[in-house]
Amino acid sequence: MADYRVIPLQTYPRRAHFQYFSQLAQPYGGLTVAVEITSFLARCQEVGSPFFLSFLYCVSRAANRVPELRQRVRAGEIVEYDHCPTSHTVALEDGTYCYCALEDTGPFPAYLARAQAAQARAKAQPSLEDGGEEDSLPLFFVSCLPWVSYEGLIQPTPVPADTNPRITWGRWRQEGEKIVLPVSLLCNHALVDGIHMAAFYRCLEEELALFPGESLPHTF
Numbered sequence: 001m002a003d004y005r006v007i008p009l010q011t012y013p014r015r016a017h018f019q020y021f022s023q024l025a026q027p028y029g030g031l032t033v034a035v036e037i038t039s040f041l042a043r044c045q046e047v048g049s050p051f052f053l054s055f056l057y058c059v060s061r062a063a064n065r066v067p068e069l070r071q072r073v074r075a076g077e078i079v080e081y082d083h084c085p086t087s088h089t090v091a092l093e094d095g096t097y098c099y100c101a102l103e104d105t106g107p108f109p110a111y112l113a114r115a116q117a118a119q120a121r122a123k124a125q126p127s128l129e130d131g132g133e134e135d136s137l138p139l140f141f142v143s144c145l146p147w148v149s150y151e152g153l154i155q156p157t158p159v160p161a162d163t164n165p166r167i168t169w170g171r172w173r174q175e176g177e178k179i180v181l182p183v184s185l186l187c188n189h190a191l192v193d194g195i196h197m198a199a200f201y202r203c204l205e206e207e208l209a210l211f212p213g214e215s216l217p218h219t220f
């Protein structure tokens with residue numbers, strides 16, 4: 001089980017916001033941003049690095065740099081995980097998909113080897129299970145729509161609401177001399193505000209610029 005700390009509600013600065021949005025039937029808020037990937041894509045193509053796993057590596061590291069994205073509601077308490085893995089969709093030959101969980105720790109070459117092995121295992125024994133509630137709580141839920149370059153996205157969400165952020169991207173497109181990729185982030189507003197979502201996109205831009213170097217520390 002991932003390590004976490006409990007955030008006391010008495011001293012939590014967003015206590016009123018948490019209590020308000022926790023009562024809503026649909027407490028989620030989301031953004032879709034066209035993220036420039038011109039240089040990142042060129043580097044991937046230059047070294048022959050698979051785009052999806054390269055981008056997933058940057059997404060995971062960016063999300064982990066924003067503390068609010070690592071926060072969840074666990075047994076009625078707000079907890080903040082030290083580090084959150086991803087659970088991403090893997091396409092299957094029959095047109096469906098399964099899930100594959102990954103940690104982004106270590107340099108990219110080591111991550112890539114682990115990721116490719118994990119995807120092969122997932123395809124061999126496909127499942128839509130992320131494990132029990134304790135196992136799935138720290139996860140970032142990640143998916144991709146490589147067939148379309150969209151402007152907005154509506155995602156299915158559970159009842160009662162969970163607190164796992166959902167990150168999705170589509171097909172890149174040319175805009176003048178730039179190449180951009182639609183990237184969507186959906187979060188539970190009880191824990192995450194717009195300023196925290198904006199921080200994710202800022203961190204993602206920085207991780208893409210650094211790729212395949214080391215991640216920046218948690219700075220936000």
